[in-house]
Amino acid sequence: MDPSTSAQDVLRCDLCKIGVVAMHCDTCLVNLCKVCVGEHMISDESKNHEIVPFKLRKSTPIYPGCTFHVKERCEMYCNQCDIPVCATCLTSDHHLGHKLLKILRVLEKKKEDINKDQTEMNDTIYPTYQDIVSDVQNRMSQLEKEYEDLSSAISKHGEDWHREIDKLVKKLNAEVDEMKNTQMQTLQKHLDEIIKNISEIKNEINSIDAAVNSNDISKVFNVKSDIKRHRNLPEKILISLPKFTPGRIQGNEFSKFFGALSSSSLTSKKLGYSLKTTENSPEAGSSPPMKQLLDEPETVTTIETEYTNIRNVACLSNEEIWTIGQYNNTMKLYNISQGSLLKSITTKSGDTPADIAVTKTGYLVYTDWRCRTVNIVKNEKIEEVIRLTKCNRHVVCIATSGDFLVIMDSDDINPSKIVRYSGSTERQTIQFDDKGQPLYPSGPSTRHITESRNLDICVSDCEAGTVVVVNRAGRLRFRYKGHTPAPKNKPFSPLGITTDSQSHILTADKCNDCVHIIDQDGQFLCYINFGLRNPWGLCTDTNDYLYVSLYDEGQVKKIRYLQ
Structure with a gap:
């Protein structure tokens, strides 16, 4: 069977393209057969090639390069300076008396912190923003229905009047439309901002996923979570509908007795939303009673x-x-x-x-x-x-x-x-x-x-x-x-x-x-x-x-x- 055409062929060596993969270079991320290991080791002697069995690939950590010493790798971390340091850095006076930690210990703490942020964004913040979108959309739909009912009330009241009040009916309906459009536009702008925030949260989640799943320490340290900003939930826009008060027909004072609209309002409530709780938390809503088949x-x-x-x-x-x-x-x-x-x-x-x-x-x-x-x-x-x-x-x-x-x-x-x-x-x-x-x-x-x-x-x-x-x-x-x-x-x-x-x-x-x-x-x-x-x-x-x-x-x- 031709290995190049077989859909079920085993994984082949990246160098010779013939041998079956048995080893892996964690430094260069290259798959190797046993025959090609030596050739790969001498292909670039400037690197410290970490050769591991293929099943254990990516098990060797890739230490970050030193900012001050070219080709040096940092296996320690200076707590005071808050930076990774290499062996050459340790011999200098710059870090004398500083508290030094093994970088892998710092790495675990860093992963733990960003994993907590990731969990909060996945389980709490992202679902909360989704619920906020649904809440705004539902209130917009309800607003549409209530404005329809409001217009119907005005029109029904107008049917009891003669042609002389048609202009007044149209004028009031125009005011309703203007109020509705103003409020709907405000809610739509509010909704667009929330959806934009959701997109940013999702991108951060994806970035954290990539960093956490990588063995490249530099990627982990480069992760900057904007979790504090995302915890600050958007304001809740509160809608106040105008009211239509019908009047009785008395003489020709149509405008006075037909009725008028109260003013509408748009206000923001800073703490209008709260972060979504999990099903096991005390704040979570009650579940439906369990029923057996x-x-x-x-x-x-x-x-x-x-x-x-x-x-x-x-x-x-x-x-x-x-x-x-x-x-x-x-x-x-x-x-x-x-x-x-x-x-x-x-x-x-x-x-x-x-x-x-x-x-x-x-x-x-x-x-x-x-x-x-x-x-x-x-x-x-x-x-x-x-x-x-x-x-x-x-x-x-x-x-x-x-x-x-x-x-x-x-x-x-x-x-x-x-x-x-x-x-x-x-x-x-x-x-x-x-x-x-x-x-x-x-x-x-x-x-x-x-x-x-x-x-x-x-x-x-x-x-x-x-x-x-x-x-x-x-x-x-x-x-x-x-x-x-x-x-x-x-x-x-x-x-x-x-x-x-x-x-x-x-x-x-x-x-x-x-x-x-x-x-x-x-x-x-x-x-x-x-x-x-x-x-x-x-x-x-x-x-x-x-x-x-x-x-x-x-x-x-x-x-x-x-x-």
Whole structure:
């Protein structure tokens, strides 16, 4: 076999390119076969070559060069001068009487200090800044809604007046818009500054990672953590909304009696945020009560829908669920206990929706595969939120932060990806793992997405037979490829996916007529495999009841599986 073309060939010597690597020079970072060790030793006699077995490579520390004596290496550290010193430095009078330490002892203390900083930035500061971003975005969304309500109140009051007051109505609405724009612009600028800080923190974390993982002492000493600046969290912008006070119509004094807006305000609160605490700390929020899996799950009720083939379900509340069917352009809301149809919404384009979800405020969201849009239904009016390009199918879920998480299947050979949107603004793209490999295959596939309580993003891929779970930052946590033996001994074919208060991940397996339950780390727990013929969509309510849509039956089953 030709070593140059074999994909499974062993590691070869960097010098002769033929011999099998057995040794390593920690000084020059060169892999060597036994034959080439001598040749490498005499290739540069000015260096002290540290030759070690290949398995022990990078075990020899690289001492920093002396600032004052060329080619000298510093193995000691002067505590008073706060610098590394070489043997020649020690013979001079400059460090006479100074406290000298072995540099490796100082190195360990230095690593310990910067590791503490790294841990604080990873576990506390960086997540806190992420939460601050979510907080600002949520308050901006709420602000938008409250200003919409404010404008509606003014308009409704204006409907009771005659044409003579139309100009006054427009004037007041213009004042509302101006106040809103001023506050939104201030919050956006505040948000941009926070995101910039997050980027700087992430860069520092990466720099510390590189230094800590290196055996180059100089790199460690060159690390300058800006931890004190990052501990000073940004001010919290507080919003004060104007109030509209309606007046009664009396004569022609429209301006006086129609009503007026109070002034709005923008203030900063220095200690508006606090650093994120860990789950084990006393300050951490209370966790949901522990619930055990039932030995035998039970069906609570079965809802007969009007679909011939039902696909996805989404909980509006513990009493109502939205549903969609195959080749059907109508989304239907059902009462769970009575099984009655409450409402029907037809898609704006007249095409079958690709997926549905429900926002925290109770609005229905659906994706239109043909128009390539994500739409929201407010008061039975459909509004386009996001217009997508270069994708032929997309599914959506609503994150804890209120963001949209959209899976986009590419039209070309590029891998599929997850895109996080805040409103219509793209905030994050998740496409590759830490090694640059695609997380999700290219081309169309039947995929579903959800976010767990610990903010992991979970994607089921039916064609690939895999559930891919990444953390909030988009780093791969694990891949789940099913469990054996399967109820019907068929390949794992995951469709709908959801999570519960215990951070369990549940996914429907259409080929094995069951639901897999795994824990938050990807460990298989159990199957729900009674009376589920071709399960497709899944969702859970706030009481941890599971809803499963059965594609062929046109039914939704409500199942109790936790104690």
